[in-house]
Amino acid sequence: MIKKISLIAVIVLFYASSLYCGDDFLTSEVTRISTKLIDNPADFLFNLHSDNVDFTPVPKDKNVTIRTNFYPTTFPTTWVNLNFKVKVLSDSGYTPWIPQVDLIGQYGKVMAIDMAASDVDSSSSSTKVSNSDMAYGLMVTKAVSETTRLFFGLCYSKMELIVDLGNNDNDDNAVSSISLSANDTFFVSGIENSLSDDKPSYVKAHLGYGLRTKKIVSRIGWYSNHFETGFNFYPEGLFVMHYFMAWHWNF
Template sequence: MKRLILILLGLFLVKSPAFASIDWESKGMQMVGEIMANPAGFFYDFQQDLEGTTPLPPGKRFGLQTSLFPTTIPMTYANVSAKVRLHGEGRIAPGVPQLDLIGGYWDMLAAKMATKDSDTIDKAEFGGYYAGAIMSTSVSPRVRTFWGYKHSVLKAKLDFKAGEEPELLGTKVNSFDTGFKDDFFVAGIETPKGIGKLWSIQLNYGLKTQTFSSKVSWYGKYFELGLNIFPEGVLVFHPVWNFHLNF
């Protein structure tokens, strides 16, 4: 587990002359300590990078999304998300918001590869899913607000081979089983900047963890470029690159 975290963390620490004065080794070990104190929370921040929590564009009924960075690369989260419009804004009655169902699933490929190369790990499972609903309404021709709910789950489990169990404080550890589960309130605003292009800003609040996170994104016809901000995360800033198709 610690080796896997060190490898993944190393992909985010880039050395250059501009950072020569920083003790990257000490900083890295400090971050590893924070991750080991709450591994599920660390990996869940990357799950939020792949979650599609914005409404479908007006006129679209169905959408698919896969996150490219930092989830597929370098975190090896094989993932897919979907959105389905139940009804459009004003279709049922004037003033009734658009309603979309959202959801997705991911599985960490690195965990499976680590199992094959490990002499101590018998089985490793890292994965998660989310589901929710988003409502949206137009404030003006150039501004649309959205709000909703999502339920997110992450599961992480390691089983060690017989006779190869590590010791923690003098006690053998047969398996490692942790996870993350929370319900979130989502709210945001978006403004179009052309056909199939828009800016989006959103705020998420975890009801169980009582933590905030935010996201600023630029959406194009096929790609989203964004920045997730986790004030209480080990890595506060997560650049995001997602691919999507809307029909």
């Protein structure tokens, strides 16, 4: 039982550590934040998941992009993640009107929860934990000038955290499971603009709209050869703005 409590404590600590993701701390916000977290914890996790998802098109002269978001997910919440993008069609490859087409895939896991769960599992075979986030989609990109590309596409996105505590002591009032899950298909459109002729330096912005939940996710980011930084915006989220940092490799 103590280990089950410790598992719940890890999840609570996960939430608490995530609170440092936001930058809009004000005393007057505490009540609102607490209420929102209790009201819809899955939405907060989904926003962190959305920090991991990326829609930036593969650079014109490259074919594959691998990206990982290390703040606010890998650090401090131990949410490791990888985002893959593969170019399947090049811009103006066959005829001038053909756009670039990228396939997107993303997967992530919260290591702290997994480790705590394995600890619990070793002593209690009835408790099961699963947590993951994933996304896949297709993006279409077209260069509209030497320095500017426009892109749009569809992306299915899902986050899930399920803790089955396996209470079988016939206590009707006992918590038997914690299940947090959110998913939607997003229509995304955005713009990328080159800031420098000499070195890779870009600004990009996108807005995604959940077709089922009407959820809005948005990003303004700056990126160089490998490093990315910027802000994610979740208008109805627990924290409206998430500062993020990420790293990518282009091949």
